[in-house]
Structures are given as structure tokens and as C-alpha cells.
Amino acid sequence: MMDFVVENLPRFLGGAWLTIQLAAISCGLGFLLAVPIALARLSRNEVLRGVATSYIFFFRGTPLLAQLFLIYYGSGQFRPALDAVGLWTFFRDPWFCAILSLTLNSAAYASEILRGAIQAIPKGEIEAAEALGLTRLLRLRLIVLPRALRIGWPAYSNEVVYQIQATSLVSIITVLEITGVARTVGSRDFTFFEAFGLAAVLYLILVYGFLYVSRRIEMRLNRHLGTSGPGLATGGLR
Amino acid sequence: MPDLDGFGWLLIDGLKLTLFVAIASMAGALVFGLLAAIGKLFAPRPARILIDTYTTFVRGVPELVLLLIIYYGVPTLVQNVSRDLGVPITLSINPFVAGIGTLTLIYAAFACEVYRAAYAAVPVGQREAAYALGLSRAVTFRKVELPQMMRYALPGLGNVWMVVVKATALISIIQLPELMRNADIAARSTRQPFTFFFAACLLYLAITAISMWGQGRLERWAARGTTESRA
Numbered sequence: 001m002m003d004f005v006v007e008n009l010p011r012f013l014g015g016a017w018l019t020i021q022l023a024a025i026s027c028g029l030g031f032l033l034a035v036p037i038a039l040a041r042l043s044r045n046e047v048l049r050g051v052a053t054s055y056i057f058f059f060r061g062t063p064l065l066a067q068l069f070l071i072y073y074g075s076g077q078f079r080p081a082l083d084a085v086g087l088w089t090f091f092r093d094p095w096f097c098a099i100l101s102l103t104l105n106s107a108a109y110a111s112e113i114l115r116g117a118i119q120a121i122p123k124g125e126i127e128a129a130e131a132l133g134l135t136r137l138l139r140l141r142l143i144v145l146p147r148a149l150r151i152g153w154p155a156y157s158n159e160v161v162y163q164i165q166a167t168s169l170v171s172i173i174t175v176l177e178i179t180g181v182a183r184t185v186g187s188r189d190f191t192f193f194e195a196f197g198l199a200a201v202l203y204l205i206l207v208y209g210f211l212y213v214s215r216r217i218e219m220r221l222n223r224h225l226g227t228s229g230p231g232l233a234t235g236g237l238r
Numbered sequence: 239m240p241d242l243d244g245f246g247w248l249l250i251d252g253l254k255l256t257l258f259v260a261i262a263s264m265a266g267a268l269v270f271g272l273l274a275a276i277g278k279l280f281a282p283r284p285a286r287i288l289i290d291t292y293t294t295f296v297r298g299v300p301e302l303v304l305l306l307i308i309y310y311g312v313p314t315l316v317q318n319v320s321r322d323l324g325v326p327i328t329l330s331i332n333p334f335v336a337g338i339g340t341l342t343l344i345y346a347a348f349a350c351e352v353y354r355a356a357y358a359a360v361p362v363g364q365r366e367a368a369y370a371l372g373l374s375r376a377v378t379f380r381k382v383e384l385p386q387m388m389r390y391a392l393p394g395l396g397n398v399w400m401v402v403v404k405a406t407a408l409i410s411i412i413q414l415p416e417l418m419r420n421a422d423i424a425a426r427s428t429r430q431p432f433t434f435f436f437a438a439c440l441l442y443l444a445i446t447a448i449s450m451w452g453q454g455r456l457e458r459w460a461a462r463g464t465t466e467s468r469a
Contacts, residue, residue: 061400061446062439063407065418070439073425074432165300172411179303186310193311193318200299200307207298 004194008185015181016202022167022177026099027160030106035145037111042118052111059108064166067105072097072173098170102163109159117152118144150221157214161207168203178202242437245424249434252420253441259337259416260403260445266342267398271349276379278354289350296347301405304344309336309412337409345402352394357383359390389460396453403445417441 040052059067075082075091082088090096121144129143149156171180178199186195242249277289296304313329320327360383368378410419421438425431 057446058439058443062442063404063418065407065410066421066435066439066442069418069422069425070432070435074435077430077432168300168302169408171302179300179306182303183306190314193307193315196303196307196311199303200295203300203303204295204298208294 001194004191005198008181008195008198011181011185012178012198012202015176015178015199016206018175019164019167019177019202019206022098022102022170022175023160023164026102026106026167027110027163029099029103030110030163033103033107034110034114037107038114038118039140041111041115056108056112059105060112064101064105065169065172068097068101068169068173071101094170094173094175097173098167098175102166102170105166106159106163109162110156113152113155113159114148116155117148120151121147153214153218153221157211157218160210160214164206164210165203242424242433243428243430245428245434246437248420248424249417249437249441252415252417252438255415256403256406256417257445259334259341259406259409259414260399262338263341263345263406264399264402266338267345267349267402268395270342270346272353274346274350275353275357278350279357293347293350296344301340301344302408302411305336305340305408305412308340308343309333333409333412333414336412337406337414341402341405341409344405345398348398348401349395352391352398353387355394356387356389356391360386389457389464392453392457392460396449396456399449399453400446403449404442407442 037052037055040048041056043049043052071091072094075088075097079088082091125143125147126139129139134142167177168179171177171183174180176184182195182199186192274289274293277285281289309331313331316327316329364382364386365378368382369375373381406416407418409416410422413419415423417438421434425434428434
């Protein structure tokens with residue numbers, strides 16, 4: 001076991017770095033996408049609300065693996081059309097398809113957390129901002145989003161944990177993150193137990209390491225309250 | 239359901255297996271999750287530490303990695319160890335058993351946390367009243383706390399069910415002919431991947447939609463005789 005770790009650790013660390021990149025990029029882009037989706041979901045406009053609701057229903061109601069296959073393999077069915085508009089180079093690339101499906105998936109979950117958090121903001125605070133004459137955009141930037149971030153942070157950090165774990169699926173479309181490296185190394189030497197065991201340990205380090213940092217961020221976000229502050233309880237499952 | 243070049247029935251067969259695996263894993267998770275929760279609440283300290291380690295490990299590792307450890311890892315470990323000991327054993331695990339086993343193992347940990355939070359939500363006065371009436375600890379749990387716990391646990395358990403349904407897709411990786419695997423076969427045979435993966439998505443959405451409706455009914459049933467608080 002020790003020999004196995006010493007021999008293969010560099011490759012696994014390379015995989016871990018790719019896992020971190022995939023999770024960070026898809027969470028970042030997913031969050032940017034989640035803001036307009038959450039606002040559309042709360043909008044009075046029925047069309048906007050309908051589009052956002054369907055988007056969320058589709059991406060939360062189907063397995064990520066199906067979404068990944070739909071984008072990576074499914075795009076092949078439209079190759080001529082994608083070729084014509086010059087997008088085929090993107091859809092042919094597993095890394096791009098991985099990022100795209102992880103981002104779209106993350107956006108659906110993040111937007112629901114954001115919506116819940118926005119709805120949990122005390123009404124008076126938003127009315128106060130209106131009374132001060134802040135425009136819609138300023139209200140959003142200065143009051144609503146920072147407030148929602150504080151309320152939704154614990155739930156969102158759970159979401160990030162799932163995103164770190166969800167990246168393991170992209171090993172199936174040949175992206176060599178932690179699980180991808182484990183599959184390659186394991187099948188080469190028939191050392192599956194050692195390979196997947198080491199992968200599990202690396203995920204544990206990433207997940208609980210992130211949760212530790214996230215708690216620190218939570219305390220910082222709520223430092224004006226003198227306690228860790230009220231969070232949106234989720235039960236820890238998406 | 240359109241015929242889909244004759245592959246529509248393959249998807250329906252896959253859907254049946256998906257539902258079967260999901261129901262079996264959920265049943266396992268409900269039972270073992272409750273046992274783990276009771277252990278965490280009442281068992282002596284060493285057992286509690288053991289259960290804590292299990293939930294911490296399972297919740298921190300991706301489902302796919304756990305599935306691969308159980309399906310590929312455990313048999314190779316047994317074979318390598320037995321070969322070194324001079325009594326070679328050949329072991330392989332049926333994908334069906336590995337799949338249901340893995341999902342049960344994972345989601346029992348999640349169900350355990352749901353039950354625990356639900357237990358904490360039952361007012362302490364209920365327990366005290368039961369003790370005052372002279373009920374034993376075990377009877378109090380079974381007759382007073384457990385039924386009330388279930389009402390609080392339902393939304394969380396409904397959530398677990400939705401995740402279990404989607405997690406069954408992973409078992410396609412170890413060749414179990416459930417919905418995703420059959421969609422993949424149909425996609426390759428017809429060279430229409432988008433059509434078949436999209437059809438599979440619609441079937442998952444159908445399960446989700448029916449489950450959401452069922453969950454609403456179940457929650458209303460469990461809350462009968464109580465008044466809902468309004469925020």
C-alpha cells in the first residue's frame with residue numbers, strides 16, 4: 001500500500017488539481033448564471049418565471065450523468081449544424097463538455113438556494129432601500145445580494161461539496177481528474193482497491209478542507225452579529 | 239411513448255429496473271438509516287464513534303468512487319490477499335448487488351442525519367410527559383417520539399428518494415441494464431445519442447414529477463390533525 005502511494009502520488013495530485021479547477025470554474029460560472037435565473041424565478045413576468053422554473057426542474061430532476069451524456073455524446077447528432085457555426089471544436093472536447101454540464105447543473109441548484117435566501121430577507125430592509133431612493137440595480141448590488149449571500153452561505157457550501165464530488169463523473173468522458181487517474185492506474189496494475197481507496201482519501205481531504213474554510217468564511221460574513229449567525233438549514237442534501 | 243426505431247421498449251425495460259433498484263435501495267436506506275440514527279442517539283460511546291466515522295466517510299466520498307471501490311476494489315483486494323496467503327479465491331460481485339448495496343450504504347448515512355434532525359425537532363415536553371406517565375424509555379421512543387419524528391422526517395426523506403433515483407444512473411457504469419445503460423445502447427445502435435439521452439431525461443423527469451406529487455400527499459397525511467404554522 002505504501003509503495004503504491006509513493007509511486008502514484010504525483011499523478012493523483014495532478015488529478016486533484018484538475019478536480020479543484022473543475023469544481024472552482026463550474027461553481028463560479030454556475031453562480032453567475034444562478035443570479036439571473038433566481039431573479040427570473042422571482043419575477044412577476046410569467047414567461048421569465050416559466051423559463052426559469054423549467055430550467056431548474058430539468059437540471060434538478062435528471063441525473064448529472066444523463067446531462068453529461070446529452071451534451072458530450074448528444075452534440076454529435078448535430079455535428080453538421082455545430083460545424084457550420086464553428087462550435088464543433090468545443091463540443092468535441094471532453095473538458096469543455098465537462099465544464100458546460102457541471103456549470104448548467106450547478107446553476108440550477110444554486111439558483112434555488114439564492115431564491116430561498118432572497119425570499120428570507122426581511123421585507124423591511126428592502127423597503128428601507130426603496131425609501132432611500134436606491135434604483136433596482138443598486139438595491140440588488142448593495143442590499144439584496146450581499147444579504148442573500150449571508151443567509152444562503154451554509155446551504156451554498158453544501159452545494160459546493162456536491163460539486164466537488166460531482167466532478168468525479170467526468171472521468172467517464174475521459175477527463176483525468178482524481179477518479180479518472182484512479183481508473184487508469186487501477187486497471188493498469190489491477191490495483192483497484194488501492195487506487196480507489198487513495199482517490200476516496202483525496203476527496204475526503206478536499207471536501208472537509210473546503211468545509212473548514214467555509215465555516216471560517218461564514219463566521220466572517222456574520223461577524224457583525226457577534227455569533228455564527230442564522231443560516232438556512234438544509235439537512236445537508238441536495 | 240413513440241416507438242423510437244423499436245428501441246422505445248428497451249428504455250421502458252431500463253426504466254423498470256431503475257425503479258426497482260431505486261425502491262430497493264431506498265428501502266435499505268430507510269431501515270439501516272433508522273438503525274444508525276438510533277445507534278447515534280442511544281448506543282454507548284464506541285458504537286457512536288463508529289457510526290460517526292461511517293457517516294463522515296460516506297458523505298465525503300463521491301458515490302461513483304464508492305461504487306467502484308465495492309465493485310472493482312473489494313474483489314481485487316480479496317483475490318490479492320488470498321493469493322498471497324496461498325489460497326486463491328476468485329470473487330466477483332453482481333452489478334445488481336453492488337449497485338443496491340452501494341446506494342443503501344450511502345443513503346442510509348443521509349437518512350440517518352434526517353432522522354436525527356427530526357428527533358431533535360420533537361419537543362422535549364413530549365418525552366417528559368411520557369416518562370411522567372411511567373412509560374419506559376423504549377416505549378416512549380416507539381409510541382411517542384417515533385411517530386412524531388416521522389412527520390418531521392418526511393420532507394428530508396423525500397429529498398433522499400429524489401437523489402437515490404438519480405444516483406441509480408451511476409450503476410450504468412458497471413453495466414447494469416437500467417435506464418441510462420439502455421439509453422446508451424440505443425444511442426450507439428441508432429447513432430442518435432441526443433434523441434435517446436433526452437428521452438431518458440424525460441423518463442427521469444416523469445419519476446420526479448410523480449414523486450413530488452406523492453410526497454405532497456404523504457406530507458399532508460402525516461400532518462393530519464395538526465395546524466400548519468404560517469410564516
